[in-house]
Amino acid sequence: MKPKVVREYKFPQTKEEMPFGPGSEAGVLIDVNSGWRTLMPIIDYGKCNKCLICWIFCPDGVISKENPQLEIDYDYCKGCGICAYECPKKAIAMVKEGEKVE
Amino acid sequence: MAVSIKNLPDQELFYGHKACQGCGGAIVARLALKVLGERTCIVLPASCISSVTTIYPQMSFLVNSLTSSFPATGAVLSGMAAACKAQGLKDVTVLGFAGDGGTIDIGLQALSGAVERGDDFIYICYDNEAYMNTGVQRSGLTPYGAWTTTTPTNNNAVGEKKFKKNLFEIMMAHRIPYCATASVAYPNDLLNKLAKAKEIQGPKVLHVQAPCPTGWGHGPEKTVEIGKLAVRTGLWYLAEYENGQVTINTNPKEFKPVKDYFSKQKRFRHLTEEDFRIIEEHRDTEWKILRNYLGKDE
Amino acid sequence: MSELKMEKKHFLSGDEAVAYAVKLCKPDVIAAYPITPQTVIVEKISEFVAAKEMDCQYLHVESEHSAMAASMGASLMGSRTFTATSSQGLLYMCEMLHYVSGSRFPIVMVNANRTVAAPWNIYGDHRDSLSQRDSGWIQIYVENAQEALDATIQAYKIAENSCVSLPVMVNLDGFVLTHTYELVDIPNQEMVDEFLPSFTTTNKLDFNNPKSLCFSASPEWQTEFRYQQYEAMEAAKKIINKADEEFGKIFGRYYGGMIEEYRCADADYALVAMGSVAGTTRLVVDKLREEGKKVGLVKLRSYRPFPKEYFQKLGRRVKAVGVIDRDISFGYEGAVYSDVKGALFHPGAQVKTINFIAGLSGRDITKEYLTEMYQKLEAIDKGQNIAEVQFTGLRWT
Structure with a gap:
């Protein structure tokens, strides 16, 4: 379960729409972090045994464990590569962004 | 209840932040909220984490948070805990989340006061061993020998010339109900310490080592590996203080050579064999002090 | 006047009069740190708390910076708070004054006016509070112990008004007022309760709809937030006068507002x-x-x-x-x-x-x-x- 992203965030158009002082609703994301990435993690589900090492160490929390297979939220993955580096099964490959993935 | 990785919720309460790739501090924040849950109010003094999470209108914490002043974390926590008590608010975790400078330098007085008062809060110091948010300046938790922008290195200078202050022992000296050291590289240990802290009444302080690829000069994928090496070389220890007793969570018979840790980080690349000797000597003294606490009533 | 509306005359110093006002305003959290010539205020409040005449959390903070920080922590949880300071202490908490006003927490503080070192001196002038002119706090100055008491009660009414939602600093001259005894009417609790309802605010943390408070604003938005503070301070002009009129109607003492x-x-x-x-x-x-x-x-x-x-x-x-x-x-x-x-x-x-x-x-x-x-x-x-x-x-x- 990942937080919802407000893709077309509407900034205040009038004085009345301003937040009261510097306080607002928590958990508002108006843009993504995928642009930071040069390398993209790709999970080989044939090798993954869902040990969750990648899930626990991900600094961005982009791996989801709630479905039978782990899933990566590529909107927020920055491509740090901790998941691939720490994976005991070597089930995650870091692939250059933009290269074709089979 | 013991916490395990398997039974942690998948729900993220810290998401979409702008921390650097491979940020150790971000791992600490994320795991802390997984254990402490939705009824956590988090106080963020000036630090990396506050500046990558709460810039209008993008808010990366899904729990209540306050971006607060650099020196005041302990005092804000006290005020919040007192208000919870006055209002009869139950099942709320009041959490301070501060960096090393915000804790051991500018925030130490407020933290000491809050711990002495015995207010009910958890304080996490995520230690990336320098003022990283302002661009890598040394703090009281920067280790001996480290390059920072205010402890430069050249033929005459070794970088930082002093050893880290010991937050764990400072907290022990307050006779705090619970304090511990931990590391991002040892998540089970960290999670269980968080779970324990959640159950204990009064002040609880966790000092968590959090490698910083940007400031330490290592690849972002190596954050966990570097964290493990710090523990295996004995340069960082995992310990707890509870009910006046010290427990050492990892007590290696022998340490890996410190060179294994230093060679992987640019901030230490100028160190000499003589530096290694000085550091190992200091490490051994620190461990002697720590082991002396074992089995003794405080 | 009915018997209920009778006030009692007491021989009190300005500091003691403030302490009685605070007691009548029933704050949830008090942050206390001593400094001459304010100290009597927090001493007297501690006596009230010890005697169970006041039901509140009394925090012995370790500095004035922490006094204001703890007050902010309590306020952002929706609690009414009080603290007091003077001189060097006010300057030490200066950073927090801006935090509190910028994030619109209606904290009430009494400042016992005292000069600022050097030359070091504990006696009164306005150097401490005037130096905080631009901290975004409402500043009220009082003439005698009775006004110190009344202005402190009014301060909560002004600060907590939803059009204002700004912190208020009540200033009384060190020694000349803080330590000089006068005959003072202490209003009765029912009348104060009528004047000052219990504190409610939406500017607090919320467990049903979590919030991020005191967030950072970029250069594109800082001006709009500053304008809000400007407008609130302008609105406060009317509210200060209105609070004084309402107070006068109930207690029979008018001070003219601004x-x-x-x-x-x-x-x-x-x-x-x-x-x-x-x-x-x-x-x-x-x-x-x-x-x-x-x-x-x-x-x-x-x-x-x-x-x-x-x-x-x-x-x-x-x-x-x-x-x-x-x-x-x-x-x-x-x-x-x-x-x-x-x-x-x-x-x-x-x-x-x-x-x-x-x-x-x-x-x-x-x-x-x-x-x-x-x-x-x-x-x-x-x-x-x-x-x-x-x-x-x-x-x-």
Whole structure:
């Protein structure tokens, strides 16, 4: 379960729409972090045994464990590569962004 | 209840932040909220984490948070805990989340006061061993020998010339109900310490080592590996203080050579064999002090 | 008055009077740190708490910075708070003053006015609070112990008004007010409860809809947030006056809101003063009036927000205005004088002005000094050349 992203965030158009002082609703994301990435993690589900090492160490929390297979939220993955580096099964490959993935 | 990785919720309460790739501090924040849950109010003094999470209108914490002043974390926590008590608010975790400078330098007085008062809060110091948010300046938790922008290195200078202050022992000296050291590289240990802290009444302080690829000069994928090496070389220890007793969570018979840790980080690349000797000597003294606490009533 | 509305007279110092006011306002959280001449306030409150006459969390904080930080922590959870400070302590918490006003927490604090080192000195002037003019706090100055008590109660009413939602600093002169005993009416609890309902706010953490408070704003948005503070401070002008009227209706004591005029209706020469010196000035005004001099006093209660509109009008109806500053902004003049002068010289005004720097670090402002000030106003009006900034009682120049 990942937080919802407000893709077309509407900034205040009038004085009345301003937040009261510097306080607002928590958990508002108006843009993504995928642009930071040069390398993209790709999970080989044939090798993954869902040990969750990648899930626990991900600094961005982009791996989801709630479905039978782990899933990566590529909107927020920055491509740090901790998941691939720490994976005991070597089930995650870091692939250059933009290269074709089979 | 013991916490395990398997039974942690998948729900993220810290998401979409702008921390650097491979940020150790971000791992600490994320795991802390997984254990402490939705009824956590988090106080963020000036630090990396506050500046990558709460810039209008993008808010990366899904729990209540306050971006607060650099020196005041302990005092804000006290005020919040007192208000919870006055209002009869139950099942709320009041959490301070501060960096090393915000804790051991500018925030130490407020933290000491809050711990002495015995207010009910958890304080996490995520230690990336320098003022990283302002661009890598040394703090009281920067280790001996480290390059920072205010402890430069050249033929005459070794970088930082002093050893880290010991937050764990400072907290022990307050006779705090619970304090511990931990590391991002040892998540089970960290999670269980968080779970324990959640159950204990009064002040609880966790000092968590959090490698910083940007400031330490290592690849972002190596954050966990570097964290493990710090523990295996004995340069960082995992310990707890509870009910006046010290427990050492990892007590290696022998340490890996410190060179294994230093060679992987640019901030230490100028160190000499003589530096290694000085550091190992200091490490051994620190461990002697720590082991002396074992089995003794405080 | 019915029996319920009877107030009791007590012989109290200004500090004690404040402590009674705080007790009547029922804050949830008190943050206490000692500093002369404020200390009696937090001592007295601790006695109330120990005697269970007050039900609140009393925090022994380890500094003034932490006193304000703890107050902020409690306020953002929706609790009413109180703290008190003075002098070096006010300056030590300066960073937090901006945090609190910028994030719109309606904290009430009493400041016992005392000068600031160096030279080190514990006695009263306005150097501490005037140096915090731009911290975004409402600043009220009081004349006596009764007003200290009443203004503290009013302060919560003003701060917590939803149009305002700003912190309020009540200033009382060190020693002259904090430690001097007077007969003071202590209002009864039912009447205070009627005047001041319990604290409710939406500007707090919320477990059903979590919030991020005190967030960072980029250069694109900072101006709009600052404008909100500006508007709130402007709105506070009406609310300060309204709170005083409502208070007067219930308790029978009126202070004029932002300004109190004393015998100014037909005055040619007016002195502007803040705090305890207003009391002595009234006596001097009475005496000079007996001698046929058309003199008056303007007691400035609210320094921020500043009653600009009042002074714009005053500038058109008096011949000369003197401003007593218990401080000086080195390199210019007294800060209160600058503000008053700026408002007086509205188009159409022909008024002459002098700045009296007086009462520094607890030095008495005597009747003789005050009489001399009025004489100087008359002299300047008659065309005599007098230096604009006058150090009252200075031994030599």
